[in-house]
Amino acid sequence: MSTPNSRANPAFYAVIALLVFMSVGPVILMFMNSFKLDVDIISGTSGLIFLPTIQNYEKALCDVLWYEPDHIDFCSLKFGNAFINSLIIALISTALTLVIGCMAAYALVRFRFMGRDTVSLSTLMVRMVPPAVLLVPVFGLWNNEFCLDRDGIVGGAIRDAFGGRGDVCLAGTHSGIILIYVAMNLPFVIWILQSFIVQVPRSLEEAARVDGAGPFQVFFKVVLPLIKPGLAAAAIFTFRIAWNEYLLASALSDRDTRTVPILIVNNMSEFNVEWGVIMATGMLLAIPPIIFTLLASRQIITGMTAGAVKG
């Protein structure tokens, strides 16, 4: 396969080095800046040579530190809280999406049933809906329609005790955000997993059937273990979206349920940008996906290509 000119061509390797530098450079730059004092970042004289400090990280993590750094007088950034929200939302929505999506993909691949084509087509169509389009109805529904008891006895009691409209709505809860993330990611997961389930040999399933396993046993004990690579790929993509998403989370969360991306944007838009702290927060948000990428790049590439190349 190797062509004669693939060996030792300096220009070729120079191109590769340049590409690596360009794709990783900005990340490294941010990483370094997160260890610089704002004075150093702004003056720019220090460049590569500077005294690293963890002050930015201390400021970002001030609500979870067990000690009080003396350069912080007021802990304004509640990073720990947001980080836990991000984690809860991303993990639960990923798990739910995988289980539900996997079952649906199995049904679409293995069974002929009424409405199969409709489901398949609408799944495909829903993939193109941008989150910004979902924003309007979800914002309206979660705030006004998906509520418990607006006019009843309980609602009246809540109104008397706390004021307000007297209802408990989906907006502002973890479940509200998880629900929309699951729905949003399902089409993609179903689409990807279909191409893995097709490859599971039917004879294996039939053998299990003959041995007396029910359809759900066949699914959980035979099919699921065989499509682990596909599940891993789907998990990474679902987690990535749930972990990174900003728009819907910002519309649906309140002070207690907001996630890290919201924290970063809120801090960004303040008049006086504290670059060091923001870069530290950004690094903390970026680290889980970076670790994922390093550990599972093969699965990620499989996942990406499964959708497009296998058609």
Place this chain on the structure above:
Amino acid sequence: MRTAMANRLTPYMFMAPAAIIMAIALMYPLGYMVWGSFRDWNPSQTIGEAEFVGLKNYIFLWNDPNFHESLGVTLRFAFFVVTIEMIIGVGLALLLDREIRGISVLRTMFILPMMIAPVVVGLMWRYMYHPTVGTFNRFLDSIGLPRVDWLGDYALTSVIIADIWQWTPFIFILSLAALQSLPRSALEAARIDGATGWQQIIHIKLPLMMPVLIVTALLRLIDAFKVLEVILVMTEGGPGLSTEILALRISRTATEFRELGVAAAMSNYLLILLLLLTVGMFAFNRWQEARAARLNALVEEES
């Protein structure tokens, strides 16, 4: 009898959870949005409380120069982003489609930008584009060139560059996978016939890759309409309306100006646009696939 009944129900039992969730949290909201777009609706009302105004929101947008500006920005952004990324990504794949040591490490490096949160990507680039502190202007200073107001006069270009950085790898990886799954006999035959590297690319590789390339471009195109956070963090849509893409305008109309009805109508316009693009690309794809299959058969016959 009982098992036959159970058998018929099985697919529905597997399908039910997904169908229910997608019905509640995707289909119903989308229908709700269409319904809401005909009303003068603000976030504190249920849809029933909002006044029915017919096509007023749609007509308002149709005549609104700011909406046209946003639409233009969105289309320009999507067009340049997809075109440039396709050219660079496919080019790189053709260049790197050979056995080199450490290719897997290299690929990991390349996919890193895609995995980082858009919010973080936006803030990284906002820093690099900063007029005084930023990396680019410092570099220009150091080689004695005048500074550039990256996020001012050239805001849209700068935003496009950031997106190219983040998403070209996607196209690169997909094209590389497509290249490596090409039928080897075809390439072999061409080489024996004495085709130069360039001729192989133009006459064999690219035509055979075409179906995958089109799906890739389609995926990228749809995603280009979803981009929001990166631009929000970098420019907040400004200066003026120069980077206010539709997604940003929708979210602003809904949450800042609290006009859900108008935002819903805007979302519907965007959906229709996306639907047309998707259908068009699929039709084109089917045609190309048939062509590639014919080509494939031809090449195989000859070898």
